[in-house]
Amino acid sequence: MRIVGAAWYALDAEHRKTAEANIRLALGLNEAEARRLTRENFRHLARVFSQFPRMARMTRENFRRFVEPRGEEHLLKSLERGRGVLILTGHFGNWEWMAYSAPFFLPARLxxxxxxxxxxxxxxxxxxxxxxxxNRVIAKQYALLHTLKxxxxxxxxxxxxxxxAGKKTGVWAPFFGGYVLTHKTLAHIALRTGAPVHPVFNHRLPDGRYRIDMGPQIPAPSHGTLEEKTAAMTAAFNRIMEEQIRRFPxxxxxxxxxxxxxxxQPPA
Incomplete structure (x- = not known):
């Protein structure tokens, strides 16, 4: 995959420039450092995309050859309350393998x-x-209705x-020293329903597997209007996301x- 990733980096100028610009803005790297990290990132993504069809080989009996789950107890504890569980995650590590393997070590449908x-x-x-x-896939346009169900x-x-996110679906939230429009649906549903939100991320291990880290419930704000609490909770989500990115850029x-x-600066 190193060769495929290197070829992608060399041939895809649009995504190469986007990645390098993002890295320089977020991490403050110089041009040479940004190019180096972008090449590593392209190799990583090439590996992830090539691994997508391979997840069909994953079963309840062999899934630990692909992933290493940690922290299941946090989600199991929340599921015992009967309100369901909301998961905060992102396009990180091998997000497809992480999701696909969930039914093999967790009792509830994802x-x-x-x-x-x-x-x-x-x-x-x-x-x-x-x-x-x-698992079941929910199309983004039907997210609210099917999430509640x-x-x-x-x-x-x-x-x-x-x-x-767009201006109608997002809220300006801190991210890497500035503010970006971030989808507010997750925070809004959590505050409306009382369903717990847990961070779940994964990263590649030296042996080629991916460790899935499931964290404790993210506290919900207790003061303010619904709009203020939604903004505060979304900001907390972005902080967690940023921490993960900085750990494994x-x-x-x-x-x-x-x-x-x-x-x-936050827009007025």
């Missing part, structure tokens, strides 16, 4: 909020593969919160234009 892939024929294939282990069934719902999805609406 629903994944995802933007449909284009073209539709490819989306159908991707969705079938993602759901093969027992899933929580009533005491299921888990995962949100990848590292994508751009080569394993995030830098090729996305996450900083397209970056502001040094």
């Amino acid at each position: 629903n994944i909020v995802a933007r449909p892939v284009r073209p539709p024929i490819l989306n159908r294939w991707v969705t079938r593969l993602r759901e093969r282990s027992g 899933a929580l009533k069934r005491n299921e888990m719902v995962g949100f990848l919160l590292d994508q751009n 080569d394993q995030w999805y830098w090729v996305h234009r996450r900083f397209r609406r970056f502001r040094p």
Whole structure:
């Protein structure tokens, strides 16, 4: 995959420039350092994309050959309350393997909020593969309705919160020293339903597997209006996301234009 990643880096000028600009803005690296990290990132992403079809080989009996779960007790404790579980995550490590393996070590179904892939024929294939282990994919446009239904069934719902949001669907939240529009749906649902939110991330180990770290519940703000609490909780989500990225900077999805609406100061 090093060769494939290097070829992608050399040939895809658009994503290369986006990643390098994002890295320089977020991490404050110089041009040479940003190029080096971008090359590592392209190699990592090439590996992740090539591994996508391989997850069909994963079973309840052999999943530990692919992933190493840690911290399941946090999610199990929350599921005992019967309100379901909301999961904060992002395009980090091998997010596809992380989601696919969940039914093999957790008792509740995982629903994944995802933007449909284009073209539709490819989306159908991707969705079938993602759901093969027992998960369910929720199309982004139906996220609210189906998330509420899933929580009533005491299921888990995962949100990848590292994508751009619009002015209607997002709130300006701190991220890498500035502010970016971040989807507020996760915080809004958590505050409305009382469902706990847990951070779940993964990173690649030296042996090629991915360690899945499941953290304790993220506290919800107790004071302020719903709008103020939504903003505060979304800011907490971004802080957690940023911590993960800084720990393993080569394993995030830098090729996305996450900083397209970056502001040094919070907009009025």
